[in-house]
Amino acid sequence: MHTFVAYVEDKPGVLTRVASLFRRLNINIHSLTVGRSERAGLSRLTLVCEASAEAGHRIQASLYKLENVVDVDDIAQAPSVTRELALIKVAATHRSRSNIFELAEVFRADIVDVATESLTIQLTGVESKIEGLIQVLEEGENHILEICRSGKMTMRRGHHTSGVLKAMSTGVDEPAEQDDEPVEDGAAEPE
């Protein structure tokens, strides 16, 4: 699995261009989330896809060939914070409710809706935590009615700005000489 964080122009059709690229490369998108970023006119996109280890360079290079793509960061194994949001609706009556409340508490999830026949759990966390709650709910013979997952958002730990973004810096205060990682290009090391 590869995780890319891309800054793309906030214009109509950009998302479809990105998706079309992956169709053309015959690479499956596992999840894709996009939203506003700290920069005016740029959206931030987190894309998780299934591809071989060597494909990362090609994907990054191909994304840069899209006119609306401004910056592409291949997160790879870099230290990062990854989160996704899940809303899980479970069948629950007044008898089974408290059991689910206890589970939710263990996972530090919130109950955001209670109704006569169902309740809705909201959980933020890493993928394994969300998978864990779903598994536990299923094992407990709870009937899961709906699951809505947002897909991953990722941010590198510490301060990191790619060379590309630095070059377009619009007065955002950059700390002096920190973590000046240029964009990785993955060109093969000579033997």
Place this chain on the structure above:
Amino acid sequence: MGTKAKTHEPSHPPTRLTGAEIVWATLEGEGVTQVFGYPGGAILPVYDALRKFPIHHTLVRHEQGAAHMADGYARASGKVGVAIATSGPGATNLVTGIATAMLDSIPIVCITGNVSSKVLGTDAFQEVDITGITLPVTKHNFLVNRAEDIAAAIRYAFQIAQSGRPGPVLVDITKDAQQATADFDFAAAKPRPHRPHPMLKVEEQGLEQAAELIRNAKRPVILAGHGVIESGAEKQVYALAERAQIPVALTLLGLGGFPASHSLNLGMMGMHGEACANHAIQDADLLIACGMRFDDRVTGTTSTYAPKAKKIHIEVDPAEMNKNVKVDVALVGDLSEVLERLLPRISGRDGSAWLKTIDGFKSETAQRDIKNLADSGHLYAAHVINDIWRITGGNAIVVTDVGQHQMWEAQYYHHERPRSLITSGGLGTMGFALPAAIGVKFACPDKEVWVIVGDGGFQMTAAELATIVQEGIKINIAVINNGYLGMVRQWQEFFYEKNYEATPMVSPDFVKLADAHGIAGLTVRTRTEVAKAVEQARSAPGTYLLNFKVEKEDSVYPMVSSGSSLHEMIRRPGK
């Protein structure tokens, strides 16, 4: 890069124009003097405004023809080719031509009309989402629904088409945008400077490593591809080959990038390449890949490709690096610029031992070369093409279609200079030749232009014969007519036990067809008639069609079949 048109201020000062007028004014500013197109309802306002501008429009007979003409024009001139079509079917008819340009990295801009923005998305008459359809086959595309955005979109399209790795761009303009008015300021519509790809990388260390590898190589080969021509790097490749005494193998699209007559030239490599080129590569200890992408037609099975060779790859598109073949030194940048930096580190080198081995490969090839084989009265396509080469002095611009004749042309017409072979390599589009040649002729009106096309491909776009006549241009057309879909028949012969399913082809009498258009022609059946017929075609004042009835079941050799290694070639049965 290749020659670019100088942009200049158009003849009228910034003023209020209709969107339709802005289209032409912007094209004029970009140095466009020639476009190819076909009108229709959704592009009518644009056509109505043309008479106010000094741009020549060629009416085609099918929009696929317009796209191929723009493509041929671009390949021959190095400038951006322009095609114009209406919405709906007009736009979709361009798609094959756009994909052809995309796969061969050719700079063209296609302008299509679309329905009014008010009805966009309602399945209106002749409405299609052409920007959606062409997403994977364009570098970028635009949907413009305001007159004030037209100039900037077209200028940006020209920039994208020509920058980095060139390619096609489509600009889709709604009818109401064409009809509305806006201020036109050519200079103000200039796009931001092109941002070079962030992953371009040519470092001192890489150049040193490359120079070191070249210095120490005992069996080096230069692989020259289309990038040599697109980058205008033929002088630098020549200098590298001569100084370091390294033989040069070429891809199909690289032919002409290094003179065929040079003793270091190995000819084309790959699936139907010269055996000597393929043997040299498989034996090499160093490959210097210049502006080529290790396409599957060139490598054979990649797991056994050039097993003994280190590889240096000079390539402007970072996405091609290590895509098909792992390389040892990656120099990601413009070919001519990189070679300029590399050449000072390259000194004279004694390549005689390796070149002697190569001479051995070459003479082995020559023995089986159909050129050197008696024709025993048969008319072989290879002989026809070789005769055309001889008679034209190798100075014509040759436009081929796709198939066996294309491979024979690559083998038997020897190209000395860039942009003298115009052929669809990446997409392999049948029907390319006739329209592309029209584009070539407009780009190079004073050059002799030959179409070499099979009976199959010719029929796909034969309607453009009418375009030739309407425009009054001279093109020599050689139809290699074997009554089959030749290349497919060859595969059926080699791999499907001669099950000639759907390959025998009944065609019209091409000479009569040409005559119906007012084009002179002649059928040729024997070798002895060839030279005279070719001379007749050349000296005729107008377009001339030669219908060569060639050997029906002839095959292209050598052949590296799918799954085989480059050295496992099927050779012409020994004589």
